[in-house]
Structure formats: structure tokens, C-alpha cells
Amino acid sequence: MNLKNIKTIPIMTIMSILLVVLFVMSFLIGRYPLSPSEVIIALFTGVFHIKTNLAPAVYAVVWDIRMPRIAAAMIVGAALSISGASFQGIFRNPLVSPDILGVSAGAGFGAALAILMDSSSLLIQIMGFSLGLVAVSLTYFLSKSFRGNATLMMVLGGMAIGALFSALTSCIKYVADPYSKLPEIVFWLMGSLSKVNSQSVFMIIIPILIGFIVLLTVRWRINVLSMGDEEARSLGVDTEKLRILVILSCTLLTAAAVSVSGIIGWVGLVIPHIARIFVGPDHKKLLPFSIILGAFFLLSVDDICRTVTAVEIPLGIVTAIIGAPFFIYLLKRGYEGWT
Template identity: 40%
Template sequence: MSTTTETASKATPQESTEANPEANPTGAPVATLAAKNERRRSLFTSSYPVIMLIALAILLGVTYLSLITGRYPVELDELFRILGKNWFGMDLKVYKPAENMLLTVRIPRLLAAGLIGAALAIAGATFQAVFRNPLVSPYLLGVSQGASVGAASAILLGVGTSIAIQGSALAGGLAAVLLTVSIPRLLKNQSTLMLVLSGVIVGGFGTAALGALKFIANPETQLAQIVFWQMGSLQDVRAEALTQFALVAVPCILLLLAMRWRINILSLGDNEARTLGINLTRTRGITILLATLVTATSVCIGGPISWVGLVIPHLCRLLVGSDTTKLMPLSVLMGASFMMFVDTLARSLTSAEVPLSVLTGFIGTPLYVALLLFGKVRVK
């Protein structure tokens, strides 16, 4: 099955030009024609700085909304007093319970949600560019299933503290990806297709292993904890876990942004990348490693949150096209805003916390359908 995306994929203009030489009467390079066609397809490519400013304004607005909204609302003047006292050393009188809630719960959780959203969005954009498939998600290589098995194992072993679960989830996710990468090497076939198939194999095995762990789990205690973790939540995130997460996620995000020009060349295809002097094996390996690492750390903190790494890159691609030099920075801002908004809903809608994947599914599914209809994605 092949996928053609008029608004997203660079494969379509390349394939049509290669298959029909008359479509390129000027003799211009395929990459140049693809770029021109992509600029025509995107809605606001010429207004990229304006789009970035709007995305930044949305991020700041969602940040403010998240800080004051919740089961315990915080007034604007109280928020400023708390931030002024703790961040700028000002001698201000504050309401102590509100101060404790903001500093120990709400702000760490807000930052974690923003980082997770940015990480999953840029990982999704990276995988979609590297594999030249707009239907690829950050969980392609089995990191979600591996992390779920690791977290479930920690719960069954009775070390159900948040730090232990996060560490086990990270180890399980990285082990799954390592196994996925090792299979093509063992078979001496390191093509992109074989890597994708290896991810499917490892993901299927991880799903089966997780089902076995659920079967033997205590249905009154352990099973509920496993299921809730799988649906995603940030209720246990505190400053220590956030710091550890940021030490891995932020450098990976920055490195991916620094490599976005090379990733853009990879998305043109292997032949074009070789012609432009790109070391395919090294560049593809580094980008996959960084995207996988940032995805694994995100999963270990918040669980396997669905749709973010698939929907956000599509939305950004509709706005600025498939040029990753523009797509990836916008994905970071939009992904952070989306996850911060979803987490605010999760802790505000009801007295009990709503799992994140429930909300991302309800929001992401219709949004993705709308993007497919608007972008005219066809599956042949």
C-alpha cells in the first residue's frame, strides 16, 4: 500500500517528474520542482514569521491559562505575587497554599506537558521525514510497547513508586528500540523497509508480553495501575522527575532542530541525498536515535500518549509545507501548546483526573480526519 499526500509528502512531485520527463521541460532539479510545488500547496508559507509569532502567542496564552485554571483557581494578581516572590526575590505577601500548589505541582506539571508535547511532535515530524511517510508516528520502532512492558514489570514486582516505574519504562522502551535496530543487522538487510518491519515485529511481541503481564496481575490493585499508566497521566510529575526528563529531552530537541536541514534533504530520497553529499547511514542513524531517545523519555514520564506525534506535524505541514526547516520549529511550539492545553483539561474537567490519551484521542481523531479531508490525502 502506498500513500500519497498532496500537502505533506515530497514523494509525489518527485515520482511524477521521474515517471514523466515531459512534466519537467525546463530540466530543473527534481528537488527544486518539489520545493516549488510544496510552496504552492502550503497555505501561508510566505508568512512563516507571522505564523511562528502566532504559535508563540498561543503558547504563552495556554501557559497563562494552565497556571490559573484547575480545581483550585488562582487569581491573576496572586499569580504575579507568587512568581515575583519566588523568581525575582520580591518581598510580597502570598497565599501559602496557592504558592505550594503552583511551585510543587502546577508549574512542574505544566513544564512537563510542554516538553512532552514538543518532544513527541518533533519526533513525529522527524520520523515522517526520514521514512517519507506521513502516517508514521514516534512509536514506530516499538518504544511505546517496550516502555509499557517495563512499567508493568515494575508494578508487578512491587516497586510501584513513580521513579521506579519511570526508570523501568525508559529501560523497556530503549531495549525495544535496540532490538528493533538489531534485527536488520542480524538479517544483513538494513533497508528502511526492514527497519519498519522490525518495529512491527517488536511492537507485536511487546503487546503480547504486556497482555501476559496484565493476565497475571492482581485485578484489584496492580491491573488498575497498569491500565491507568497506559492511558497517560502527569499527576505524579514533580521537580526532580522534570529535571531528569529535561536533561535528556531538551538536548535531543535542540540537536534535532540543528539537524533539520539534513533531515530535509533525507526527505527528498536516498539518491538526492547522496547527490548532495549526505552520509545516509550516519545521518539517518543519528536522527532516528535522537527521535527515539526523546520519545522514550517522554513515555517514561507521561505514559504512551497517543495522537500528538501524528496530528501536530500534519497540522503544521498544512500551514508551512513539508520543509522541515520550517516544519520542525513550528511543531515544537504547537506540540507544547497542545499538550499543555490537554493536561489542563485533564485536571480540570472532573474531580477525578481524566487520562491524557482519552482526551488526545477525542481531540486528535476528528482533527486528523479534518486535516486529511482538507489536505486531500489519498491512500491507494
């Protein structure tokens, strides 16, 4: 059956139900064993502050250890996916990912610099987020200083700024202590949620919500912009302001995600393509479904990474192992339904 022709099945509802099921099941995964009843009771009574006979350790595991990590995995996956789908729409390019403008490279440099200075986890997150915003700002102003196609200049500027910050990160790794700081920097750059806590999640809530709200509000305009600037202008859309608004929202989402999880590749590139197979290229459906699918995918990957072996596997390794072959498959079958 051709997935493109699925119209009667409420795929978004089904995917939402699967995400809820995975959310609950993820609490059962870990070194400390929990039963489904303990998880459900701890979640329900914790929300409504009802006293029970559950051991305090159960509440600590559910709310202080697993809840922040599960929430972070869902938030990061959703943020990277909707950012990738939005960028692919406004740049009219199926190969665009959320780090195209250098945000991941900038965030990586900021986090590596903070780790080198022996900073706290909070400062590492703040530095990663701030330098991610700085990188995209430099990309934007660099692209405005050159003549030519604005979109092309922005992409090329992002490549240049990304390469610059990647080189600066390599310099930090070169001078870092090979027995303490260097392994920590390398592990952060490969992507992980092992150090996530409630404070980390609360720190990114505001930029994440702003990004989600803006992109979901203007998602129908991204449809118009994906047809080309001339067609969009003829329909009364201010293409320059809309492009800046989308880029700013995607930058907030990506910088916030990278600051808490490190650099996780392929999610923002592959998940939007999978979403298009199910719901088509209409961004009014594509962006909400990308949020759900991205959250489901990264939460699944994180569950695998923290349980398959005794030592936790970095998220970036597993997403690349899954994402690269699937992307090759899309290229091989000549998938052209991205726009």
C-alpha cells in the same frame, strides 16, 4: 483563505505568544482557586527569590503542584511532535509516528513491570525510559540482520518488537492484582500527568535537551534525506549515519516523554500534519513550529482532562478523540503536502 498561502503572518510568533498565554492561564485551573495577580506575583517572586505577603499555600500550589505538571505537558507534547515530524521526514511516510520503532511498547512494558513489583514512581520512570531504549535497540539490530530496503526492514522490525513488548505487557496485566496493580497499570498505559512532580521533570531534562538540540541542528539535512537516499548521497550526505542520529534523538525524546506521561497516542502523528498546513514541509521551519504547536496542544488537552469532570480523564482518551477525526479529515481532503 488557504492556509498554505499564509506568508505575511508571523505564525510562529503568534503561536509562541498563545503558548505563553496558555502557560499562565493553566495556573488558574484547578481545585485550589488562584487569581491572575497571585499567579504572576508567585512566578515572578519565586524566580528572583523576593519575599512577599502571599500565603505559603499559593507558592506551594504554583511551584510544587502546577508548575511540574504544566512543564511536563509542554515538554511531552513538544517531544512527541518533533519526533513524529522527524520520523515522517526520514521514513518519507505520513503515517509514521514516534512509536513506530517500538519505543512506546517497550516503555509500557518497563513501567508495567515496575508497577507490578510495587516500585516507586522514580523507578517506574527509569524502567519505562530504559525499556523504551532497549526496544528501539532491538528493532535496529533486528533490521540489520535482514536483507532488503533498510527503511522498510526497520519499520517491520519495529512492528514486530512493538507487538512482542505489547504481548509481554498483556502478560503482566494478566497476573497483576485486579484490585490494586491492574488499575494502576491500565491508567498509566492510557497516559496521565497526575503523578508528575519536580523530580520527574528534572529526570527527563537532559535527554530531552539532547534530542531537541540534535534534531534542530540537522533539520536541514532531514530535508535532503526526505528526497530519497540517492539524491541525499549525491549531495554529500551520509544517509546511514544521519538516519541513525535522527532515530537515536527521536528515541531519547519519545522514551523520556513516555516514561513521565505514559502512552499518549496521536500527538506525534497528527500535530506534524497540522504544522505542515501552516509552515509547509520545510523541516527548518517545521521542526521548531512542531515543538511550539505540540506543547500548546498537549497543555490544552491536559487542562481539559483535569477540569472537565471530578475524576481526571486519561490524556490518551482525549488525544484520540481529537486526533482521529482530524486525521480522517486530512485523508478525506487528500492532503498531500507532507513532503
